[in-house]
Amino acid sequence: MDPWVSIIVATFIGAIFSIIHAVASVSFRANQVVSGVAINMLALGIGVYLTKQWYGKGQTDMVSEPFFRTDIPILADIPIIGPIFFQGIYVTSYIAIIFAFIAWYVLYRTPFGLRLRAVGEHPMAADTNGINVYRMRYIAVILSGALGGLGGSVFALTIVSNFSHSTIVGQGFMALAAVIFGKWHPLGAMGAALFFGLAQSLSVVSGGIPVLQDVPQVFLLIAPYVLTILALAGFIGRAEAPRANGEPYIKGSR
Amino acid sequence: MTQNNRLFGILVPVISVLLGLLAGAIIMLVSGYSPIEGYAALWNGAFGDAFTIGETIRRITPLILTGLAVAFAFRSGLFNIGAEGQVIVGWLAAVWVGLAVDAPMILHLPLVLIVAMLAGALWGFVPGLLKAKLGVHEVIVTIMMNYIALFITNEIIRNVLTEQETTTEAIPATASLASEWLQTLTFFSRMHYGILVALFAAIIMWFIVQRTTIGYELKAVGFNQHASRYAGMNVSKNIILSMVISGAFAGLAGAMEGVGTYGTISVMSGFTNLGFDGIAVALLGSNNALGVVLAAILFGVLKEGAGQMPTSAGVPTELVDIIIALIIFFVASSYIIRWFLLRFKKEGK
Numbered sequence: 001m002d003p004w005v006s007i008i009v010a011t012f013i014g015a016i017f018s019i020i021h022a023v024a025s026v027s028f029r030a031n032q033v034v035s036g037v038a039i040n041m042l043a044l045g046i047g048v049y050l051t052k053q054w055y056g057k058g059q060t061d062m063v064s065e066p067f068f069r070t071d072i073p074i075l076a077d078i079p080i081i082g083p084i085f086f087q088g089i090y091v092t093s094y095i096a097i098i099f100a101f102i103a104w105y106v107l108y109r110t111p112f113g114l115r116l117r118a119v120g121e122h123p124m125a126a127d128t129n130g131i132n133v134y135r136m137r138y139i140a141v142i143l144s145g146a147l148g149g150l151g152g153s154v155f156a157l158t159i160v161s162n163f164s165h166s167t168i169v170g171q172g173f174m175a176l177a178a179v180i181f182g183k184w185h186p187l188g189a190m191g192a193a194l195f196f197g198l199a200q201s202l203s204v205v206s207g208g209i210p211v212l213q214d215v216p217q218v219f220l221l222i223a224p225y226v227l228t229i230l231a232l233a234g235f236i237g238r239a240e241a242p243r244a245n246g247e248p249y250i251k252g253s254r
Numbered sequence: 255m256t257q258n259n260r261l262f263g264i265l266v267p268v269i270s271v272l273l274g275l276l277a278g279a280i281i282m283l284v285s286g287y288s289p290i291e292g293y294a295a296l297w298n299g300a301f302g303d304a305f306t307i308g309e310t311i312r313r314i315t316p317l318i319l320t321g322l323a324v325a326f327a328f329r330s331g332l333f334n335i336g337a338e339g340q341v342i343v344g345w346l347a348a349v350w351v352g353l354a355v356d357a358p359m360i361l362h363l364p365l366v367l368i369v370a371m372l373a374g375a376l377w378g379f380v381p382g383l384l385k386a387k388l389g390v391h392e393v394i395v396t397i398m399m400n401y402i403a404l405f406i407t408n409e410i411i412r413n414v415l416t417e418q419e420t421t422t423e424a425i426p427a428t429a430s431l432a433s434e435w436l437q438t439l440t441f442f443s444r445m446h447y448g449i450l451v452a453l454f455a456a457i458i459m460w461f462i463v464q465r466t467t468i469g470y471e472l473k474a475v476g477f478n479q480h481a482s483r484y485a486g487m488n489v490s491k492n493i494i495l496s497m498v499i500s501g502a503f504a505g506l507a508g509a510m511e512g513v514g515t516y517g518t519i520s521v522m523s524g525f526t527n528l529g530f531d532g533i534a535v536a537l538l539g540s541n542n543a544l545g546v547v548l549a550a551i552l553f554g555v556l557k558e559g560a561g562q563m564p565t566s567a568g569v570p571t572e573l574v575d576i577i578i579a580l581i582i583f584f585v586a587s588s589y590i591i592r593w594f595l596l597r598f599k600k601e602g603k
Contacts, residue, residue, distance in 0.1 A: 020583075030586035033333060037533050038582035045575030052570040053285055166524055170397070173335075177394045218409035225398035229380075232390045 003067050007092075007153040014149015015142045017043065022141035026134055029248035040172070048165045059164030066157045067092055092154045099147065100190035107186060116140055120242035123249040133249050148172065177228060184241060199224030266591050267538055267545070270584035271552065278577040282569060291567040296574070299562025300555040306562075308436070308443025312515055314554030316341070318452040319507035320532025321539055321546040322459045323374075323500045328541045329463060330496035331476035336381060336396025337504040338529025339403030340374035342522070344508025346407045347373035349519040350415065352425030352512070362428040367451070367509050374505015375498045377403060382497025386490035392497070400525065408521045421520040431514040446514035453547065455503060460543035462499070472496050504529060531557075534582050553578060 021039050025032035051060055069088045076086040107113035118126040119136045127133050152168055160167050174196060181195075182188025203220035206212035212220065279289035300310045320337045327334035334340075348370040355362060381395035415422045431446040439445075463469040474482045475492040483489050507528055512519055535553055539545030560574035584591065 024583060024587045027590075028587035029589045030583075034537055034586040035583065037530075037537070038579045038586060040579075041534065041575055042579035042583065045572045045579055049281075049285075049570050049572040049576060052572065169524055170401075173397045177397060180391055180394050216409075218405055221405040222402045225401045229384070229390075229395055229398050232394060233384050233388050 003063075003065055003157050006063075006157060007150055010153030010156075011146045011150040014152065015146035018141050018145020018148070019138075021145070022138045025248065026137045026141070029250065032246050032248075044165065044168075047163065051163060060162045063157060063161045066161050067154075090154075090158045092158055096151075096154070096193075097190065099150075100186050103186035117242070119249070120244055123244050127249075127251065133251075137249070148175075151175070180241075181228060181232060196224050196228070199227060262588075262592055262595070263540060265595065266588040267540065267549075267585060269591055270538075270581050270588070273584050274577045274581035277580050278573055281573060281576060287567060287569050292563055292569045292573070295562045295566035295569070296556070296559035298559075298566065300559035302562070303441065304439065305441035305443045306558065308440025308445035310555055310558040311449050312443065312445045313558045314550050315446075315448040315452045315514065316507040316510045316528050317531055317535050317550035317554050318547055319455055319503050319510065320528050321535030321550050322455055322532075322543065323503035323507065323529075324532045324536035325539060325541040325543075325546050326459060326463075326503060327378075327496055327500040328536055329469075329476050330472040330492060331479070332382075332385070332392050332493065332496055332500070334378065334381075334396055334497065334500045334504075335393055335533070336377060336399045336529070337500070337507075337532045338525050338527070339396070339400035340377040340501045340504030341508040341511075341526055341528045342400075342403040342407050343377050344370040344374040344505025345512040345519055345526075346410060346508070347505065348429075348509035348512035349422055349425060349517075350410075352429035353415065353423060355429075356426075357428060359428040362426075363431070363513075366425075366429045366513055367506060370505045370509035370512070371502040372505070374501040374503070374508065376501070377505070378497040378499075378501020379494065382494040385497070386493040400529070404522060404525065407519075411519055411521050415519075422518045424517040425513055429513050430517060431510070432517065444515050446510075448510040448514040451506065452510065455506060456543040456547050459503070459546075463543070468495065504532070507532070534578055537582050538585055540585075 017039075020042075021032070021035055024030040024035040024038075048058070052058065055061065067090050069090060071088065072086040072091075072094075076082045078086070105113075107117060115126065115131045115136055116139070118129075118131060119133045119140075123133045126136075151171070155171060156163055156167060175189075175193070178189045178192035178196060181192035182190070202212065202223060203217060206215065206217070206220050275293075279293070282289040282292045299306060301307055320341060323337045323340065324334050348366050351366045351369045352362075355365060357365065377399055380399060381390075381392045384390040384395050385392045411420070411422060412418055431448045431451070432444075433447050436445045436447070437443065461469075463473065471482070471487050471492050472495070474485070474487060475489055475496070479489050482492070511526070511528070531553060535546055535549045537549075538552070539547070539549035556574045556578060560571040563569040563571055563573065
């Protein structure tokens, strides 16, 4: 099957699955961290359970048509820049980058984005201005679930080509780190994600880079995590989360 | 009202567990298994004979400790996702001291446990310090510390404790919690004295939280940092202390595996999940010591019993993960359960 169909379906499923989280944390006023932990366990449980049901074993078969590395037409022919950025890449990487810009535009340049941020900063003020807080929060969670589903499918169709209990291990947590690292800004989060990717790939490619050849592998493996801690502690400064982040909105309460 | 709250405090977890099991039964029905066979297999897998009971207790032991770890941090308003990493370094430290030191049991075993606690405490100290002094979110730092623990531990096993092997030698008997008596009693299960350590730790947690000034301050910081500061408490100190104690509990959980169950440590391809399961245990146990012990027993039973489900009833073990997730989910959404209960009560009058 066409991998494009797969990622569209995955996006859709991610959106639907996130409704559970929205119902719990918006309507049922659950602590969203708790609900999130439960959703993580539930997703892994259902994922592996269905895998065993459908394939009779712990992992799915290999995907026959994943995304392959390709060259971008025309752009790949530009000297210097072409080989670095546009040859032998996964198209999905560019989709991810484009989505970061779309997210920035929607959040900071449209009325919808303003409302979305308003219900995160001060839901009561947003409510008095006629914004339906619950509806906005549902939309936000569902969009987030859709992007999460897209992320999972891209990972499965580019890097691993199948699904098992150990396919998705902590990528979502790293994304959480990227958001805080990126100071709660879509482009900042993208920068942080690029940094994580670079740092993680160092341990893979170090053998071919003269400076890194003699560095013990373990230092390269822990580098992304140590650098993130140092960056958060030192260079980035305190990142302010949206003020009402994680708090259920109860109409009429102060 | 307080009586009502206490009633809800008990009813909500109980109803959540029942709903979770019910949902599990429905899932089994829908996917074409017999729920009765499935749950019978689960029961036999957990309590079928002396051996499985021993194994169930073995599984409960570290869950109690990681549950206490997460619950303790929660009490001061901190979310310790890092219990996982703290378990790993505690495990490593316990085995390391077990192998490196030569001493009579009366000194060796306590030393092993204390060093494991110190290792876990150190792993909790870093996020605590960064949170207290620089305001860095503890969730992010603890997640990062988990990965750092995993990679460093694997490196030390390969290059320091062994010569490029994947498993260390077994620790000597002087450092071991294993007990021949408990093993023969349970048809040679891996049950060990750690369960006593875990229960003792639960009592310690209860004592610290309910009966000491430290516990009072930790709870106060959890409720309201600004009010605590205004009342003259040192908020930074309390945040660090909370993470350190939490880490010590988790480190001890690692020691249970290291010198209790396995007696060795092996290179890990991924996380042990003991720390992550501790989050679930703490949530179901509503962050108090007795609740954590009960929740750990429930999850330990479910997880151990799950091992029997594929062979006896054909049900994938992951069904239990789904049930546990749903239980947590129902506890988290307790607002709706309370709402139903209150409505039910009003109509009954």
